[in-house]
Each structure stands twice: as structure tokens, then as C-alpha cells.
Amino acid sequence: MKYSKAITRLPGRNFSAGLTIAGGGSPPDIGRALAQHAAYRAALSACGLDVTVMDADEDHPDGTFVEDTFLIAEGIAVATRPGAKTREGEVAAVAAALRNFVAKLEHIRAPGTLDGGDVCQAGRHFLIGISARTNESGAAQLAAILARHGFTASTVDIRGNPALLHLKSGIAYLGEDRFVVAPGFPAVPEIARFEKIAVMAGEEYAANCVRINDEVLIASGFPKLAASLRGLGYRTRAVGMSEFAKMDGGLSCLSLRF
Numbered sequence: 001m002k003y004s005k006a007i008t009r010l011p012g013r014n015f016s017a018g019l020t021i022a023g024g025g026s027p028p029d030i031g032r033a034l035a036q037h038a039a040y041r042a043a044l045s046a047c048g049l050d051v052t053v054m055d056a057d058e059d060h061p062d063g064t065f066v067e068d069t070f071l072i073a074e075g076i077a078v079a080t081r082p083g084a085k086t087r088e089g090e091v092a093a094v095a096a097a098l099r100n101f102v103a104k105l106e107h108i109r110a111p112g113t114l115d116g117g118d119v120c121q122a123g124r125h126f127l128i129g130i131s132a133r134t135n136e137s138g139a140a141q142l143a144a145i146l147a148r149h150g151f152t153a154s155t156v157d158i159r160g161n162p163a164l165l166h167l168k169s170g171i172a173y174l175g176e177d178r179f180v181v182a183p184g185f186p187a188v189p190e191i192a193r194f195e196k197i198a199v200m201a202g203e204e205y206a207a208n209c210v211r212i213n214d215e216v217l218i219a220s221g222f223p224k225l226a227a228s229l230r231g232l233g234y235r236t237r238a239v240g241m242s243e244f245a246k247m248d249g250g251l252s253c254l255s256l257r258f
Contacts, residue, residue: 001121001175003212006049007097007256008041010034011064011244012056019062019084020247021165033243037064040254043239047212049257054097060090064244065253068115068133068166069094071142072258073126076149077102078142083113083133094256101258106145112138117166117253122173125190126153129167154190161186163204165248170204172252174211174234180225182207197232200224205241208250210257217251 011034016027044051057063062084069091071078077098079091095105108114118129119142126146128139136155143153158164161184170182178195182204199207206222209229216229220238229236241251 003047003049003257005052005101005258006044007052007054007066007094008037008044008254009054009064009066009094010056011037012058012061014058014061015064015247017061018247019086021162025246028243028246030243036240036243037254040239040241040251043217043237044212044255044257046237047215047217049212051255052097052100054093057090057093060087062087062247063090063093065117065247065249066090066094066256067253068117070098070256071114071116071119072098072102072256073121073146073151074149075102076145077105078145079105079107080114080116081108081110081112081138082115083131083135083138098256108138108141111135112141114138114142115166116256117168117250120168120171120173122179122191122194124151126151127167127171127188127190128153128155129164130155130157131159131164131166133166154188156186156188158186168208168252169248169250170207172207172209172211174209174216178232180207180209180229197225197228205245205250208252210251212257219245219251 115133118134120127170185172180182199203222206225209218215235219241
């Protein structure tokens with residue numbers, strides 16, 4: 001799948017007030033987060049994407065994790081209904097930005113909840129995570145929308161794995177029938193035939209990598225996965241993510257790519 005555009009949103013001054021399941025660690029440094037976000041946008045541009053940068057939303061400290069607000073695939077744009085009540089207000093501004101690129105938006109409705117980080121596309125099939133943020137109703141609504149557009153979908157229940165905030169915290173699709181998979185990720189029958197690139201213990205965070213055109217973006221500081229990918233012929237580009245990791249965010253969370 002070729003991408004040409006991305007939407008990102010700057011972290012706000014109150015970024016550290018966002019939601020986190022980790023807790024107990026040092027809060028993110030906003031200056032460093034802004035620098036890392038700039039480097040992330042530069043990496044997207046280097047991969048051939050035209051990057052739209054939205055202003056920070058000081059009313060929503062998690063707003064920089066823009067992926068959770070929408071699913072975009074081959075002309076489909078689905079406004080999610082984030083599972084955290086404090087994040088519901090993020091969707092409208094992203095919808096306004098997307099109207100420059102898509103003609104029609106679909107929506108997840110109550111009582112459904114859906115975070116974009118719980119959706120992993122593998123060709124014409126979508127894996128939808130059932131998590132603390134995405135419920136069965138939201139997953140069913142998304143599957144129905146996708147079916148109308150000729151896609152298939154199945155669900156993966158990750159609620160038994162507390163290390164996984166979202167589905168894509170533990171899995172990434174690279175194309176060519178290959179997945180990157182974190183240790184302990186549940187078995188998924190729909191992808192049993194696919195090749196799995198195992199993330200080693202201690203590098204679990206690196207499972208949230210992103211294939212963008214001819215490169216794979218990976219979080220810096222995870223040499224074993226980087227070496228595995230390069231050994232398979234992938235060009236990798238490492239991006240610093242330390243400040244976003246403190247708030248449970250990964251590489252995919254910081255952009256909508258289409």
C-alpha cells in the first residue's frame with residue numbers, strides 16, 4: 001500500500017496531563033516531545049508523505065495521538081468514538097482537517113467505542129482489537145462499515161494482556177504477508193499463514209513499527225528488531241519516541257496515514 005499524505009497534531013503544553021496506564025515514571029518533557037515530534041514529521045516527509053500539522057489542542061492533552069480518532073483506508077474515513085471519555089472531543093477537529101481530503105465521513109455511534117490504535121489493516125482484511133478502549137459494539141459497527149466497502153474483518157480480544165493498551169501495541173503489518181509480533185500476543189487464526197517476525201523480550205515497545213512506502217519506521221533504541229528487519233531487506237528509519245512512550249504512545253499513534 002502506497003501512502004502520500006499524513007495528518008499529525010502537535011503535543012500541547014499540558015501533554016503530561018494525558019491518560020497513562022504505566023504511571024509512576026517521570027513525566028514527559030514537553031520541549032523534548034516537541035523536538036521528537038518534529039523529527040517524526042521529518043521522517044514521514046522523507047518517506048514521501050505530504051504532512052499536515054494541526055495545532056495542539058490544550059483542552060485534550062492526548063490529542064497528539066491522532067490515530068485514535070479515525071480509520072482511513074482506500075477512501076473510507078470512519079470517525080471513531082474513543083473509549084476514554086476525555087478523548088471524545090478530539091474527533092471533531094480532525095474531521096474538519098480530513099474534509100480537505102475525503103468527501104464522506106462515516107461514524108461509530110453509541111454505545112460503541114473504538115480507538116484507531118485497535119485497528120490493524122492487512123491487505124483487504126482488518127483485525128479489530130477488543131480492548132479497554134474498543135468494545136464489541138464499536139468493533140461490530142466498524143466491521144459492518146468495512147463490509148459495505150468490500151473488506152473483511154475479525155476481532156482479537158486483548159483484554160487479557162495488560163501490557164497491550166491497543167492492538168497495535170503488539171502487532172504491525174509490513175505487507176508481503178509479514179507481521180511484526182510482540183511476545184505474548186494472542187494467536188490469531190486469520191493470520192496463521194502469515195510470516196511472523198518475533199520481537200525479542202525487552203524490545204516489546206518496538207512492535208509498534210510502521211511501514212511507510214519503502215521504509216519501516218521503528219522507535220530508536222531497539223537494535224534487535226532493527227537488525228531482523230534489515231536482514232529481511234527492509235530499510236529502517238529510527239525515530240526517538242521516549243517522551244511519547246511515557247504516555248503509552250507509539251509510532252503509529254502520532255499520525256493518520258493515507
